[in-house]
Amino acid sequence: xLRGSRDLRDLVCVDVATNGHAFxxxxxxxxMVVNRSIGYxxxxxxxxxxxxxxxxxxxxxxxxxxxxxxxxxxxxRGRRSSGAxxxxxxxxxxxxxxxRTAPVGxxxxxxxxxxxxxxxxxxxAGKGALMRGVADRRFLG
Amino acid sequence: MATFDFTITEAGIGEMIGPPDGFxxxxxxxxxxxxxxxx
Numbered sequence: 523x524l525r526g527s528r529d530l531r532d533l534v535c536v537d538v539a540t541n542g543h544a545f546x547x548x549x550x551x552x553x554m555v556v557n558r559s560i561g562y563x564x565x566x567x568x569x570x571x572x573x574x575x576x577x578x579x580x581x582x583x584x585x586x587x588x589x590x591x592x593x594x595x596x597x598x599r600g601r602r603s604s605g606a607x608x609x610x611x612x613x614x615x616x617x618x619x620x621x622r623t624a625p626v627g628x629x630x631x632x633x634x635x636x637x638x639x640x641x642x643x644x645x646x647a648g649k650g651a652l653m654r655g656v657a658d659r660r661f662l663g
Numbered sequence: 664m665a666t667f668d669f670t671i672t673e674a675g676i677g678e679m680i681g682p683p684d685g686f687x688x689x690x691x692x693x694x695x696x697x698x699x700x701x702x
Contacts, residue, residue: 524687527679533687559686565679566687568671572696577671580689581681584664 523569524579526562532569533562559586 524534559582566581666688669680 534690536692559688561684561686563684565683566681566685568675568678568680570676571671571673573673574694574697575672575692576694578689578691578693579669579671579680579687581667581669581685582664582688583682583685585686586688 524562525567525569527564527567529563533560533566536572561585 523532523536525532571577665682667681667685669675670693
């Protein structure tokens with residue numbers, strides 16, 4: 523684990539068992555390389571080292587401006603730099619590409635499956651109103 | 664642009680190295696850690 527003396531968080535914390543972030547493992551020889559430069563504040567402190575391991579470290583006073591895409595395969599580079607892929611993915615299949623217009627008029631309602639009881643309409647057509655009507659008729663004889 | 668190469672082992676724990684306000688540009692594990700066996 524490496525940390526800058528004036529940093530608030532670790533610069534590098536390598537968990538050998540689960541690899542780590544910002545690293546690239548080369549084949550299976552166990553070596554890893556930082557792809558880009560990571561800045562730190564103050565002096566760099568060696569907080570801890572995995573038992574028995576040995577590390578080669580290179581520090582610089584200037585950031586390493588390597589082309590990030592140089593490590594990415596050409597196929598991924600093209601995909602990342604092109605915005606056309608994202609635009610095409612938003613177009614549904616079978617739909618013509620172009621501005622959409624809002625539908626005109628009110629959409630038709632589906633037909634009622636149950637007709638209201640005779641003499642009842644609107645809010646009185648509910649189930650509660652029907653039950654009350656039956657009860658009233660029962661008491662009224 | 665000046666670069667500084669170091670080799671870190673267990674003996675270097677607690678050391679303060681490098682140029683102040685610098686950049687880590689390379690980190691390579693030369694020797695893998697030993698695997699401790701449970702007691």
